Amino acid sequence: xxxxxxxxxxxxxxxxxLRDKAALITGATFWSTHALDEHGVPELVLTDGPHGxxxxxxxxxxxxxxxxxxxxxxxxxxxxGSSWNTELLEEIGRAxxxxxxxxxxxxxxxxxxxxxxxxxxxxxxxxxxxDPVLSGDLAPAxxxxxxxxxxxxxxxxxxxxxxxxxxxxxxxxxDERTLRELYLTGFERAVTASAPAAVMSSYNRxxxxxxxxxxxxxxxxxxxxxxxxxxxVSDWGGxxxxxxxxxxxxxxxxxxxAGTPGLVVAAVESGRLAVEELDRAAAAVxxxxxxxxxxxxxxxxxxxxxxxDWDAHHELARRAAVESAVLLTNDGVxxxxxxxxxxxxxxxxxxxxxQGGGSSRVVPTRLDDLPTxxxxxxxxxxxxxxxxxxxxxxxxxxxxxxxxxxxVVVVVLGLTEGDTEGADRTHLDLPVEQLSLLAAxxxxxxxxxxxxxxxGIVLTGQVEQHADAVLEMWLSGQAGSAAxxxxxxxxxxxxxxxxxxxxxxxxxxxxxxxxxGTEDAVLYGERLYVGYRGYDATDRDVAHAFGSGLAYTTFGxxxxxxxxxxxxxxxxxxxxxxxxxxxxxxxxxxxxxxxEVAPRLDRPVRELVGFAKVRLQPGASQRxxxxxxxxxxxFYDVAQGQWIVDPGAFEIAVGPSSRxxxxxxxxxxxxxxxxxxxxxxxxxxxxxxxxxxxxxLMAELHALAKQxxxxxxxxxxxxxxxxxxxxxxLEMGGVTLDxxxxxxxxxxxxx
Ligand code: GLC
Numbered sequence: 055x056x057x058x059x060x061x062x063x064x065x066x067x068x069x070x071x072l073r074d075k076a077a078l079i080t081g082a083t084f085w086s087t088h089a090l091d092e093h094g095v096p097e098l099v100l101t102d103g104p105h106g107x108x109x110x111x112x113x114x115x116x117x118x119x120x121x122x123x124x125x126x127x128x129x130x131x132x133x134x135g136s137s138w139n140t141e142l143l144e145e146i147g148r149a150x151x152x153x154x155x156x157x158x159x160x161x162x163x164x165x166x167x168x169x170x171x172x173x174x175x176x177x178x179x180x181x182x183x184x185d186p187v188l189s190g191d192l193a194p195a196x197x198x199x200x201x202x203x204x205x206x207x208x209x210x211x212x213x214x215x216x217x218x219x220x221x222x223x224x225x226x227x228x229d230e231r232t233l234r235e236l237y238l239t240g241f242e243r244a245v246t247a248s249a250p251a252a253v254m255s256s257y258n259r260x261x262x263x264x265x266x267x268x269x270x271x272x273x274x275x276x277x278x279x280x281x282x283x284x285x286x287v288s289d290w291g292g293x294x295x296x297x298x299x300x301x302x303x304x305x306x307x308x309x310x311x312a313g314t315p316g317l318v319v320a321a322v323e324s325g326r327l328a329v330e331e332l333d334r335a336a337a338a339v340x341x342x343x344x345x346x347x348x349x350x351x352x353x354x355x356x357x358x359x360x361x362x363d364w365d366a367h368h369e370l371a372r373r374a375a376v377e378s379a380v381l382l383t384n385d386g387v388x389x390x391x392x393x394x395x396x397x398x399x400x401x402x403x404x405x406x407x408x409q410g411g412g413s414s415r416v417v418p419t420r421l422d423d424l425p426t427x428x429x430x431x432x433x434x435x436x437x438x439x440x441x442x443x444x445x446x447x448x449x450x451x452x453x454x455x456x457x458x459x460x461x462v463v464v465v466v467l468g469l470t471e472g473d474t475e476g477a478d479r480t481h482l483d484l485p486v487e488q489l490s491l492l493a494a495x496x497x498x499x500x501x502x503x504x505x506x507x508x509x510g511i512v513l514t515g516q517v518e519q520h521a522d523a524v525l526e527m528w529l530s531g532q533a534g535s536a537a538x539x540x541x542x543x544x545x546x547x548x549x550x551x552x553x554x555x556x557x558x559x560x561x562x563x564x565x566x567x568x569x570x571g572t573e574d575a576v577l578y579g580e581r582l583y584v585g586y587r588g589y590d591a592t593d594r595d596v597a598h599a600f601g602s603g604l605a606y607t608t609f610g611x612x613x614x615x616x617x618x619x620x621x622x623x624x625x626x627x628x629x630x631x632x633x634x635x636x637x638x639x640x641x642x643x644x645x646x647x648x649x650e651v652a653p654r655l656d657r658p659v660r661e662l663v664g665f666a667k668v669r670l671q672p673g674a675s676q677r678x679x680x681x682x683x684x685x686x687x688x689f690y691d692v693a694q695g696q697w698i699v700d701p702g703a704f705e706i707a708v709g710p711s712s713r714x715x716x717x718x719x720x721x722x723x724x725x726x727x728x729x730x731x732x733x734x735x736x737x738x739x740x741x742x743x744x745x746x747x748x749x750x751l752m753a754e755l756h757a758l759a760k761q762x763x764x765x766x767x768x769x770x771x772x773x774x775x776x777x778x779x780x781x782x783x784l785e786m787g788g789v790t791l792d793x794x795x796x797x798x799x800x801x802x803x804x805x
Contacts, residue, residue: 055251055284055345063341066093067333075336076318079300081310084290085110087339089347095340096347099307100208100252100287104164104180105130105409105531107150108414109157125153126367126532127409127418131166132509133378133528135182135553136603137644138667140195142377145208147199149370151383152362160346161206161252161285164414167193167240168256171216171553171584172565176477179410179509179529183553184585186236187662190243197248206251206346209244211289213237213271214578215256218478219570222292225259228578231655233260234690236482236582238275241544245280251342252285254693255304257292262575266293270302285342290413297321300331305338364419368533372422375530375537377641377777381548381604382556383515387462387501387522389544389606390432394461395441397500398428400491404446407468407507409529412475418532424466427539435543447485450494463500464542465492467517468507473529478570482513489516496520505538511556514597527551544606549641549669551603551711555585558597564588577783586712587658599713601645601662607636607672609710611644614717616706621724624687630708630717634670641669641708646680648687651703651720654730657689660707660715687723694729701725727750732803734796738783739776742769750802751780758789 067075068449074090082088082097089097102108107125128134128146154162167189175181182189188408193209200207214226214237228237244250253276255266265271266288276282287306293299296307296314307314334765369447381388390396409416425444432440445456446742459462467488472479484506496502498664504521506512509529517524525548527538557563564580564587571577583591586600613631628646644667649660664680685739687704688697703722709715732747741747752766759766775783784791791799 055341060283060337061342063337064333066090066095066340067337067498070094071721072319072329075332076315076322078303078336078339079318079332080296080307080314084309087306087343089343090340096162098339098347099158100161100163101159102163103414103416104166105134105414106412106418107153107157107159107162108416109159123157123418124417124419125157125650126362126364126371128371129378129531129534130179130375130409130414130509130529131182132179132553133530133550134374135188135192135378135497136380136526136528136550137374137377138188138551138553138665139377140191143192143195144199144202145370146374147196148202149199149362149367151203151205152201153367155203155265156359156362158499159205161208161287161342162200163208163210163254164194165193165207166210167244168211168213169237169240169584171578172563172569173554173560174479174569175216175510176472176474176479177410177412178511178554179473180414180475184555185553185662186239187243187548188553190667191242191665193240193244194248197244197250201248201251204346206284206342207248208252208254208287209241209250210254211256211265212241212253212276213256214260215258215265217570217576218476219744220351220573221476222257223259223574224571225262225575225576226336226578227261229581229701230692231690232578232581234582239490242280244268245276245282250284251346252287253282255286255288255292257289259697260417262292266304267295267298267302277303285338297327297494300335305335305665338402343512350609350791368420370535371531372533372540375527375534376541376546376549378528378530378550379537379541379548379653380526380550380552382524382526383518383521384604385664387503388525388542390438390503390542394434394439395443396428396439396703397443397445397453397457397460397463398425398466399445399456399463399468399495400488401448402468402507403444403464403466405471405528406466406535407473408531408534409457409522410475410509414475419803421532422539424535424538427535428464428542431539431543431545435545438543447492450491453491453495454498456553457495457498460500462503464494464505465495465521466505466507469509469512473509477769479510482511484512484517492517492520503542507534511554513559514556515558537715547606547638547640548603548779549605551601551643552598553600555589555596555600555736556598557589562589562594562596582658589660590659590712598711599711601643602711605636605640605642607634607640608636609633609640609642609670611637611709611716614708614719616719616721618721618723621722622726622779624684624719624725625722626706627679627680628664628706628708629677631675631677632668632670633675634672639669639671639673641667642682643667644678645709645711645715646682647707647712647715648682649705649707650687650689650700651705653689654700655689655691660705660712662712668717690730695760698728699723699725701727727804731800734781734784734791735779737777737779738772741780742772742776744803746805750799750805754799755800758787
């Protein structure tokens with residue numbers, strides 16, 4: 055929003071009566087704000103969702119149970135997160151924005167970018183990744199696209215909303231360093247890179263304080279540190295105390311609450327709430343309405359808006375599904391080579407799982423049918439047998455009958471429960487009846503392709519043992535069946551990479567012992583070690599690594615080059631060459647990870663700091679470069695309240711996944727050490743473990759011992775006092791250093 059809108063809003067608010075201001079900061083209806091016709095302020099319509107517009111006319115409801123106007127249902131975020139394709143996310147954003155504007159929506163409530171702390175979270179289908187850099191680079195692309203269409207985007211759910219269990223009351227108890235480095239970084243990257251019109255506070259509490267009334271979160275961090283200048287809106291029904299929320303930095307309570315204006319007026323008149331806070335919130339609502347408020351209906355818009363190109367959006371949804379599909383295993387059975395008839399079995403073959411449940415639910419403009427699409431693709435694929443037999447049920451006998459004589463059997467599996475707002479899963483398994491069907495088809499001796507259609511990850515071990523290929527399609531939207539058919543037949547190829555680790559078993563997941571917490575609180579005991587950060591820290595085997603996925607071709611990585619413009623500055627350029635070493639076109643994602651060799655505080659072994667997706671023809675190569683800056687090297691030092699880069703060695707690793715990093719280089723930064731100065735009050739362990747300090751310590755102890763005619767205490771003896779401050783040790787020895795001597799010692803220790 056431009057400065058002039060903010061200025062106009064402030065002028066309008068300055069002319070309002072107290073009660074009118076208080077009415078502005080709570081919704082007028084379930085989906086809209088109050089208009090101020092006499093001041094030229096239109097209503098502002100806010101509605102879902104992240105992968106499609108859920109515009110309800112007439113009866114509104116919270117979780118999409120009632121129908122909404124038809125709109126394109128794109129693949130959900132756990133799919134598009136696997137695309138690693140920022141251009142695609144922006145393109146989808148533009149389409150979402152065009153459809154939102156057509157439906158009279160001013161703010162689209164998405165993207166959702168909460169970190170996937172545990173695979174059990176029911177809303178993981180709506181979120182991109184376990185990693186904040188991937189989430190924090192995809193989200194701003196989506197925001198930029200939506201806002202290019204003249205519609206506001208709204209990041210959600212801010213913050214640390216990583217489970218559905220007790221979501222409206224549970225306190226996410228998380229240390230500040232973990233909060234900043236893992237749970238806030240994605241939002242920070244999105245706010246600073248794309249200036250979203252809005253941010254939605256989450257239902258949960260954070261360390262005991264509701265997100266909707268958390269001053270540190272909404273004002274100190276979001277506004278003062280990150281410079282956010284948009285609208286802070288609550289989640290629907292997520293404001294326990296409207297007065298406290300205004301004071302903390304919330305601007306708009308949704309949906310409307312008739313009691314709120316009276317409470318706010320009373321609070322201002324009693325002095326419990328500064329009128330400046332109310333003015334700030336009211337101005338934020340007015341600014342958003344002036345900038346984004348839409349005529350209540352496109353037809354009433356004077357010059358009618360151009361109707362979205364629904365067919366083009368449908369094709370975009372298909373392309374998005376292809377970009378997001380992750381080929382987990384393939385012994386060469388894919389792409390189908392036409393070796394005999396194809397059988398397609400499984401109930402989900404006819405009733406695809408293409409989106410999740412709850413507030414993100416979209417009524418699609420159309421929905422592709424897999425048998426139809428597969429027949430179409432087989433017909434379009436020269437040389438492939440067109441004989442397709444379908445048993446669209448989980449009935450084993452019917453499936454075996456359809457499979458009889460088939461060259462390859464495609465079995466469609468997926469989650470028939472879970473993947474919904476309001477509930478978490480208790481396990482990561484596919485339905486028993488589906489696994490039985492798969493095993494029976496395998497036992498009959500057929501070549502098998504298993505297709506997964508799920509939002510949250512599922513354990514794949516029992517699938518892989520009965521299949522020659524496993525293709526993860528996620529919840530792939532209304533055109534997902536066309537995408538699947540094109541991939542199976544080789545008309546297209548799978549181009550996704552995992553944005554979330556698939557563990558071998560649920561009990562391996564880092565959050566396992568701290569989920570879902572109690573009625574009151576959930577402890578983020580695993581701290582920073584979520585997803586691959588956790589599995590790498592314990593060197594645990596995983597079924598499929600973060601960043602991994604196969605293509606219909608192969609790639610080679612060569613010629614790593616890391617340049618430091620100035621070793622005294624935390625910045626580097628990382629370049630390498632990636633080559634398509636196979637005989638088909640394909641996509642790969644070059645991933646750059648960074649790890650500090652000997653960190654001051656514990657840190658993950660390595661963390662994603664950049665990526666680039668490439669599309670290469672057979673034999674073609676591309677030089678890829680990723681720029682690293684201060685924050686890529688930094689950790690958050692809570693004691694000093696700032697992001698710190700220490701001098702020392704860092705390993706840079708480059709490759710196609712977090713567990714396949716063929717190119718490595720170590721660079722040494724000579725940046726000044728900030729904080730952590732050694733003093734006489736530092737523990738002996740610091741003195742003994744820091745080379746310069748150890749040298750200064752031993753020299754001083756020798757000098758003191760010589761003066762006193764005593765032996766120098768040996769290091770092992772000093773180790774016994776390793777948590778004791780050096781000052782205390784000197785006092786115990788009756789030693790006091792004069793000021794000059796202390797200064798000289800400390801200068802040498804901190805050299
Ligand atoms: C829901 C969701 C949020 C959604 C809002 C409006 O409870 O948490 O994502 O945008 O309410 O439907």
